[in-house]
Amino acid sequence: MSVVERQGWDVVVVGAGGAGLRAAIEARERGARTAVICKSLFGKAHTVMAEGGIAAAMANANENDTWQVHFRDTMRGGKFLNQWRMAELHAQEAPDRVWELETWGALFDRTKDGRISQRNFGGHEYPRLAHVGDRTGLELIRTLQQRIVALQQEDFAATGDYESRLRVFQECTVTRVLKDGDRVSGVFGYERESGRFFVLEAPAVVIATGGIGKSFKVTSNSWEYTGDGHALALLAGAPLLNMEFVQFHPTGMVWPPSVKGILVTESVRGDGGVLRNSDGKRFMFDYVPDVFKEKYAETEDEADRWYEDPDHNRRPPELLPRDEVARAINTEVKEGRGSPHGGVFLDVSTRMPAEVIKRRLPSMYHQFKELADVDITAEAMEVGPTCHYVMGGIAVESDSAAARGVPGLYAAGEVAGGMHGSNRLGGNSLSDLLVFGRRAGWHAAEHARGSAATRPVVDDAQVDAAAEEALRPFSVSGENPYTLHQELQRTMNDLVGIIRRQGEMEQALQRLAELRVRAARAGVEGHRQFNPGWHLALDLRNMLLVSECVARAALERTESRGGHTREDFPGMDRAWRRVNLLCALAGDAVALSRETTAPIRPDLLALFEKEELVKYLAEEELYE
């Protein structure tokens, strides 16, 4: 058997973005010895890319805001497919999670009376997003990172060792969740720097690895987003939920090619930016769907008045949920009314003075100036849809964040499914990370305590198999992992992208099967020390597995809803609202199954008008 370093911990958190760090803080504060593993350096996780803000009904900017209104907006945004108990917990607990950040040193932008300022965003009825300019994700990650350091300082004072109770293993990748029978027993991984293998033994593992965007060509996601956690859960026997729902953010950069896909924050629209086509027309007025007709302005005058007087005017259609705006842009470009580089125009320059733009949107100003030679205070940006977020994910219990079917496995943040239904509202991601990161850490710590007397045992055979799997790229040859990755990205982008058709998805599944065969021959040069070719060869397994889940589920769901648009089934079908699609592994193959969702609790249904529910719910649900 291979010689692999082993350590024992109570809770292991895989991923050090917002959800992972919040989980680790909670687990450590509840007494569990906690290890965090992350692929990048500590503090560099993809959460830093979040720009707009954290949605929480604190009612600082509009006193009518409550958790019930936030819940309603979230359900509408997700087209009622949300795991409603998660949406409820999220709306109820988000304010506490934001306020808690202030006690750890976060500095949000302020209102005139010194409270946390809140801004408008798509799909949110009131200004609800706590923010710091357009770099809110950085503030979140830094605050959590500094909270971790603060806890380590406490541990140093108590034990003389900063890492005695909470340790970050940075630049390490987990390739397998290990099991003792049904239960989680730990993780197997490697240090990216040295290539050395290690095992962390633990009765509880929290997966918080984020998303899957690196399987698509045009994406706002960083290299880390290779669907690791989704694949780890699948391989450990946990199912994935509703993987067909992938959010294409309406506004990514489109030019120059090397920055195509980089995010342009929704705050640009929340603060007054408008979308125009090549005719100079604000086209979003033509794309308000029936379910939202009463809530959005019908004229430019009314839309413009809303910024100053939201109580007596309806909001501009630029602030529809992201799926609606992305589809509209896609249509404009396809019908020949796009910008020179295949996007549409997003303009703030004619809407706000230059100083206001620079103050409210500093990183957008910087990003366009540095990367595209565009001065957004003087000219319009060119933008188009970019793969941004996956609503699907590990199927979890709402209250505990426990993965279904695998005792000891938990999931939080983007990698978990259910919370956002078929489409996530902007700002609901950072609050999701905090609310369910905390819950995952809490329940993982309790699970670990309950397992203290009967700790699971790591099986040597599984460790050997994991080591062998990880070394395989050094003993095969014939395929270049970089080439395979590019082919995968093209396949998903072109065939399972923003608009989907049956024939193309069938073609995608065929290509994915071929790529899987070829990936087994993906070889690498050099040795194990910081070898990016090797890392990519190992990540391919995860990207291919997850991509297959997306394609299979997308082919199965014969309707259009949220982040899943079928050209051959353009309408939303009320019969599909109660259907969850689950992907699980049967041997090597992805097996798809359907389940009926639990009925929404009557007191939550009572928050909506009957006329609205009729649009979403099937007859039998309405009269149950």
Next chain:
Amino acid sequence: MSGYEARFKVWRGDAHGGGLEDFRVEVNEGEVVLDIIHRLQATQAPDLAVRWNCKAGKCGSCSAEINGRPRLMCMTRMSVFTREETVTVTPLRAFPVVRDLVTDVGFNYRKAREVPAFVPPAGVGPGEYRMMQEDVDRSQEFRKCIECFLCQDTCHVVRDHEENKAAFAGPRFLMRIAELDMHPLDAAAESGVDRKRTAQDEHGLGYCNITKCCTEVCPEGIKITDNALIPLKERAVDRKYDPLVWLGSKIRRRSSAG
């Protein structure tokens, strides 16, 4: 502008040694240095080690020295160089090399742990924090820091003086102290921590002779020297030489301890 073939020199090697390796590589319109490094990986040097993450100037991972100047590779446009120019990419000089362009930046994480954390004010609960925008502006400027460690790399106190590393936190973490010191609600003083004094006595503020090299390389445009280090020096000096301040701090500490 159409594509062209550029000349690159990239440092390759590890802790035992290494040297510059020559490459000729395609460059297209709008590309940045990191794009070119990625193209080298995909086509010529699959095991070329480089750290990166967001590729949008927000995470601070892809720090390196380009033609000798500390920069983010993702924010350095190829258009700033002429087509004839050879572009030389080397790892950060102030930190030990791990492999190729990847260095061991552990120094920074050790220094981060030595700065006492934010101390929440007693009796102010979550949701009760009230701060005016003008009072948080300055600390917010410092919190724009993406921890790329370019300032730590360029600072001459440690750049070629390994021996100073033990006593000197570097611009990034002296700025962190300034950030906490200027936080309107930080209660460190009440808990017996004098941030100004520790900046001077424990984190090596005195080594800084305000040459502003850190400010010059900051990709976020933070005025590290003018807005963080000089004010911190002024406050630390007041603290150190003003006998009344000294006496006041002793009395306050005693009373809060009792």
